[in-house]
Amino acid sequence: MLTGSPVDWLTKVVPDEGVLLNAVILLGGVLLFVMARGYFLEALIAVTLVSLGFALIWRIVGLTMRDFTPVTIVADEYFYKPPYLDLGPLFVCVMLAAIFFFAGRFIQGRLRQPTPPAIAAAISPD
């Protein structure tokens, strides 16, 4: 495998969680940037809707917190399998993403109304 990336260093600090850390770093970075640019309301709407969507997927897949516990020993007393991915959750995930895309486009259009020409002319320094 490829080695030497920052995620590798982080996986040494928190073992077996490189994938989740990678997702958290990317998502957190974009979220921080969006808020730093002053789009607090859009960030809030995004976090709320994505959390609700993920909760729905979590429920449909049937995930529990136990699924996130590493199982590294092959023995009967440690036997546990998480629910595997089926076509239903995949379909729901894709549909939710499509709905979020078009909902976000609609909401953004409402939040960022273009300034009417008369007002723009009045507030313009020229």
Add this chain to the structure above:
Amino acid sequence: MSLVGQIINWSFWIGMLLLLPLTAASLWLWGGARRAALGHFMAGALFLVSGAVFYFVRVVNVFARMDNAYLYNDIFGLYFMFLGVILLAGALVGYGVPPWLAALLCVVSLVLGRIGVFWLWIASAVFAPTYVDWLTC
């Protein structure tokens, strides 16, 4: 498999493969990256988080790793993460990042996160099956 089953099966796989060009096209179509930044952000976040969780629950469980029933977790977990990174990078354009920098961030994220390694492995196994040792060892 019956004819109807085959049609459903092929429709599913073709639809899933079409997601990638559709994701890339969404950066120009339906308002583009600037007018649909929030949409890209939300869809990308959902894909990234879902994909990471689908992939993670299989990776940390040795019994799941030995079971082919979890193959979808591997394939679609990384695929959704791949789509999520593209959408998040596209969303950055709508929030003021220059397109070339967003594209660079997308590539860097994919490489450093090793999100594309699985697909590279698949492509190597298909096109050059004798030269994949460096990926599997």
